Amino acid sequence: MIIVMSPEATEVNIKKVQDKIVSVGLKCHLSQGASRMIIGVIGDKKIISGLQMKAFDGVEKTVAITEKYKLVSREFKHEDTIVNIDGVLVGGDHLGIMAGPCAVESMEQLQESAQAVKAAGAQFLRGGAFKPRTSPYDFQGFAEKGLQMLKTVGEKTGLKIVTEIVDVNAIDMHCAYADVLQVGARNMQNFELLKVVGKSKKPVLLKRGMSATISEWLNAAEYILSEGNYNVILCERGIRTYETFTRNTLDLSAVAAVKELSHLPIIVDPSHGTGRWQMVRPMARAAIAAGADGLMIEVHPHPEVALSDGDQSLTPENFDVVMKEVSQIAAMMGKK
Numbered sequence: 001m002i003i004v005m006s007p008e009a010t011e012v013n014i015k016k017v018q019d020k021i022v023s024v025g026l027k028c029h030l031s032q033g034a035s036r037m038i039i040g041v042i043g044d045k046k047i048i049s050g051l052q053m054k055a056f057d058g059v060e061k062t063v064a065i066t067e068k069y070k071l072v073s074r075e076f077k078h079e080d081t082i083v084n085i086d087g088v089l090v091g092g093d094h095l096g097i098m099a100g101p102c103a104v105e106s107m108e109q110l111q112e113s114a115q116a117v118k119a120a121g122a123q124f125l126r127g128g129a130f131k132p133r134t135s136p137y138d139f140q141g142f143a144e145k146g147l148q149m150l151k152t153v154g155e156k157t158g159l160k161i162v163t164e165i166v167d168v169n170a171i172d173m174h175c176a177y178a179d180v181l182q183v184g185a186r187n188m189q190n191f192e193l194l195k196v197v198g199k200s201k202k203p204v205l206l207k208r209g210m211s212a213t214i215s216e217w218l219n220a221a222e223y224i225l226s227e228g229n230y231n232v233i234l235c236e237r238g239i240r241t242y243e244t245f246t247r248n249t250l251d252l253s254a255v256a257a258v259k260e261l262s263h264l265p266i267i268v269d270p271s272h273g274t275g276r277w278q279m280v281r282p283m284a285r286a287a288i289a290a291g292a293d294g295l296m297i298e299v300h301p302h303p304e305v306a307l308s309d310g311d312q313s314l315t316p317e318n319f320d321v322v323m324k325e326v327s328q329i330a331a332m333m334g335k336k
């Protein structure tokens with residue numbers, strides 16, 4: 001349930017409501033809107049339905065939420081969330097562009113990628129040091145050595161680092177090197193991992209599972225918020241359908257759906273969403289036109305020799321073309 005306080009509600013009114021909620025064993029989360037306080041109540045449904053909150057001074061109305069997720073919902077927080085990654089904003093009218101190779105392969109490869117994506121206008125360098133590969137015989141990433149390379153290149157270029165975490169026990173290590181923790185499609189419902197990144201203070205990029213519904217995805221985000229970490233960016237990266245021409249089916253309607261259902265920023269990954277570099281450019285344009293808050297794009301200085309996802313990686317030259325087109329569409333959409 002959500003309790004909407006009236007604009008005139010005093011701090012004492014709010015405190016009394018909070019005390020009541022806590023006294024019956026429920027949890028409350030406060031969200032300060034532009035003119036009023038919204039209080040999310042979480043816990044046993046039966047206890048919640050017995051609360052008579054409308055009788056409290058300062059309470060304007062109560063709204064029952066039918067979906068299981070609450071903290072991520074637009075009902076709980078009307079205004080768009082803007083995630084602040086050490087001064088780089090994503091969400092609202094701020095566009096976040098994350099680009100770089102699928103995997104960190106060498107210092108040279110990473111530096112070349114970073115220079116290229118920065119010159120084209122990206123604020124984030126992406127790159128996997130721990131790669132969850134379908135086959136155990138494929139390149140698995142350079143692990144901590146890869147994270148060290150990312151940090152070094154991030155510090156040199158000023159780009160923020162986005163990299164995937166796959167292991168709950170590696171949280172401290174990732175927090176030491178990364179600016180944004182990526183939870184990949186294969187781990188979207190790894191609930192222990194969601195709880196661990198939720199307890200950390202680092203912004204999280206939560207990719208949609210390849211067979212996850214939008215509701216399951218938002219519930220996964222709810223795990224992170226419910227642990228106290230409100231800095232979550234969603235990433236649509238395509239879902240598995242009967243289509244085989246593309247690697248996944250990029251569900252751009254998810255952008256519009258998430259915008260309606262949630263206040264969290266959502267970016268789009270047309271690289272994994274299509275699996276074909278030729279399709280990245282039109283889908284990147286379409287994603288921004290659909291209202292996405294940013295893009296994640298794989299860029300490799302030499303895609304033909306990439307150790308992973310070369311087929312869907314853009315050359316620096318092609319990425320530059322995409323960025324020029326995207327910035328025009330972004331301006332039309334009122335994004336910076």
Ligand code: PEP
Nearest residue numbers: 102184185186207237272
């Ligand atoms: C990646 O970003 O390289 C990746 C593995 O993505 P996903 O989890 O979307 O497959």
Ligand code: MN
Nearest residue numbers: 102298308309
């Ligand atoms: Mn990849």
